[in-house]
Amino acid sequence: MPLLKLTEKKYLILLFLFACTLSFGLNFAREKYAFHKPFLFWGEDVYRNLINDEHWYAWPARALLEGHGLHTIDINFYRLPEEMLARPDLSFKHKESSYYYFNLVPPLYPIFLAACFFLFKINTISYLIPQIIIASLSSVLIYYLAKEIFSKNIAVLSSLIVACYPDLIFWTNKIRTETLFIFFIILSFLLIIKGVNSSKRSLIYFGSIIYGLGCLTRVTLVPFIPFIFIWVFYVYKENQIKKPLVSAIMLGIICLTLLPWAVRNYVLFDKFSPLSDEASSSLVYERNITTLNTKKSIFAVAVSVIKYNSKEFFYLSGKRFIAFWSPVTPIMKPFAKVYKSITWLLLFPIAFYGMYLSVRKSEKSGLLLIFIIYYSLMHGFSLLDEGLVYRYPIQPYISIFAAYAFFYLLDSRRKPNEQ
Known part of the structure; x- marks a missing residue:
C-alpha cells in the first residue's frame, strides 16, 4: 500500500x-x-x-x-x-x-x-x-x-x-563541512549503488568523481576507499571478466580526483599525500607527528601507537565508541540534550533492528552497513568530538534503516490480521 x-x-x-x-x-x-x-x-x-x-x-x-x-x-x-x-x-x-x-x-x-x-x-x-x-x-x-x-x-x-x-x-x-560532506557521500553512494544494480558503469565512474570530492571535503572518507573498492568488486555482476576492470577504473578515478591535492602537498611540504593534518588526530599518543612531516605513513604510525600503547589505546577507543552511539554527552547544552535524546530514542533503537534485518534480507544495503560500521569504529579508534558532530554523516542512513524496520514491523502485524 x-x-x-x-x-x-x-x-x-x-x-x-x-x-x-x-x-x-x-x-x-x-x-x-x-x-x-x-x-x-x-x-x-x-x-x-x-x-x-x-x-x-x-x-x-x-x-x-x-x-x-x-x-x-x-x-x-x-x-x-x-x-x-x-x-x-x-x-x-x-x-x-x-x-x-x-x-x-x-x-x-x-x-x-x-x-x-x-x-x-x-x-x-x-x-x-x-x-x-x-x-x-x-x-x-x-x-x-x-x-x-x-x-x-x-x-x-x-x-x-x-x-x-x-x-x-x-x-x-x-561554517562547517558536514552539510556539503553529507551531500557528497549520499550522491556518490546513490550513483555507485545504482550503477552496480543496473550494470551502468558510467554511473559508477561519475559516483567515483563525487566520492573524490567528498574526500577533498573531509579526510575521513579516504581510508574507506578500499572498502568501497571491495564492495563493488564483490557485488558487481554484469560480467565476471570485466569486474576487476570496473573496480580498478573506479579506484583510479578517485585517485585522479585526489591527485592535484597530493601534488600540491608534495610541492609545498615535500610529502606526496592527499591527507590533511587533521588525519594526525588519530595519533592520540603522537600529536607531534602530522601527515606531512613524518617519514612513515600515517597508517604505519597508527599501527605503532596501537602496538606500544595497546591497553590504553583500546580502553580509550572503547569509551569513544560507546560515546559515539550514545544519545548525548555531558558537555552538551540543555537544549541540545533534549532534542538529541528525543531523536535518538525515536530512531536509533529501531534503526539497529533495521540494520540487523537488512543483513539477512538485502545485499543492496551492504555498502551503507559497512560505512556505518567503519565510521563508528574509525572515530572510536581516533577522535570523537563530544558534541557528536562526527556522527552526523551516518545519520541519514540511520534514518533509512529506521524506516525499513518500521515497515517491516508494520507488515508483520498486518499479515496475521489478513489471514
Missing part, C-alpha cells in the same frame, strides 16, 4: 520546499529565542563571531577572495600566532606577509565558502541559504537511495526523517 497518493515528482518538490522552509524557520527560532543571539551577521561581524573550527574554513575563504592564493591563512586571526606556527601537529609554509600555506583541513569547503561570499557578499545568508538548499537536496537524494535499496514507502519515510532531523537542520547555520 503506497504511503502517499502524490506523484513522485510532486512529492519530491513538496519535500524540498518543506525542508527548506523548516530549516530556515528552525534556525531563526533557535538563534533568536533559544540562544537570544542575532540571526544574521554582516561583514566583519561574521568573523568576530566565528567559533572553534569555523576559523579554519572562513579565513582561508577570505584569503582566497583577497587574492592570497588557494588554501592560505592569515595567522594573525589566532591570538598567539607564533605559538600556532610552532605547533608540531600543524604544517605551515610562508607565502607572504602574515599569510601561510597550511594543511589542517581539505580544500573544498573553503573554496565553496569563498564562492558563496563572492556571489552574495560576506554575511550569514550567503552561506546559510546555499547550505539549506544542499541539505534539502540531500533529503531528496535519500529518497532515491532508499528507493533503490528498499522500496518507495521506505524512501518516503526516510526522506521525511532526514528533512526533519534537528542535527542536520541546525548545522546548516554553521
